[in-house]
Amino acid sequence: MNPPVYSARLAAEMLKVPAKALAAAMDKQSYSAEEVWELRDKLAQHPPSVGNRKQLFLNFKGGTGKTSLSTSYAYRLAEMGYQVLVVDLDSQGHATKCLGYEGEEFERTLLDVLVRKVPVSQVIQKTPLPNLDFIPSNLSMSTMDLSLMPMAGREFKLKNALREVEGRYDLVVFDAPPSFGLLNLNALMASDDLLVPVLADFLSFHGLKLLFETVQSLEDDLGHVLDHVFIVVNSFNATFKLAKEALEALKEHYPDYLLPKVVRQCTKFAQASSEGVPVFVADRDCKGAQDVQALIDLVLSRLVSAREGAQKMRAG
Ligand SMILES: Nc1ncnc2c1ncn2[C@@H]1O[C@H](COP(=O)(O)OP(=O)(O)O)[C@@H](O)[C@H]1O
């Protein structure tokens, strides 16, 4: 992925300042990601705090958009000024690819952290955005579940390993593989929030039942309660009658979790994944980018209001 260059208009928009204020702080035709990041401090334009949150994109079904959405979501949150870490949990290394890298380039993955006790800080990689880092994945990760199996405290390895760095990031975003195993159990245990991309079809609908049962047993057996669960309908095409019916069924069965906006079907996602870039890099203004932005805005508003609510409670 090439380092992004922002026009003055875009940089001002990202920093939420008038063009004049931007020019007064640093007068240029275009701005690098580093310069925008510097200007955030200079102009004191930081986004509202969400604490240090860990968020998992999970669905046991493949092809629902976990990777497309999680990498675009993380990339955009970084552009909005959050410190973000993407953790690629899938041995196919698709999130790594969507950020512009080949998993096989990297000697170390999360396997070294969880199984061989390498500190997590040693596997974190930088991206062209100064405040977006990632942990790569490759085929070596496919032995993870077997390696974890005989270990004591095997469900808590990821949660514990991340303690070293969690204060550094506003958001840690996990891209999960479509499987039902120990690594995903670790990811659930390490997460505060769950984001579930689903397609508006009835197979996805039935798959959700298993996911919710798993979340429930996490609570009952391991004592871990997620703060938020968000279901996001992805790749929605309103011209299909079945898609509309499936959306209605989701609304009826999961009213508390289903986000009120969908991510529409958008060919730019395919283009983005083939080019190894997040959708915002492929086309900043496409439907997909607009919808991921709307997803972010919805999630952030819930997080910020939950945080304010908790603070008020504490203050009495
Ligand atoms: N909103 C969308 N519109 C069109 N295609 C999409 C959309 N979201 C994802 N895709 C495509 O669907 C395929 C599966 O998406 P992916 O993110 O890899 O799913 P998962 O990680 O859940 O397996 C990819 O080819 C991707 O480009």
Ligand SMILES: [Mg+2]
């Ligand atoms: Mg994937």
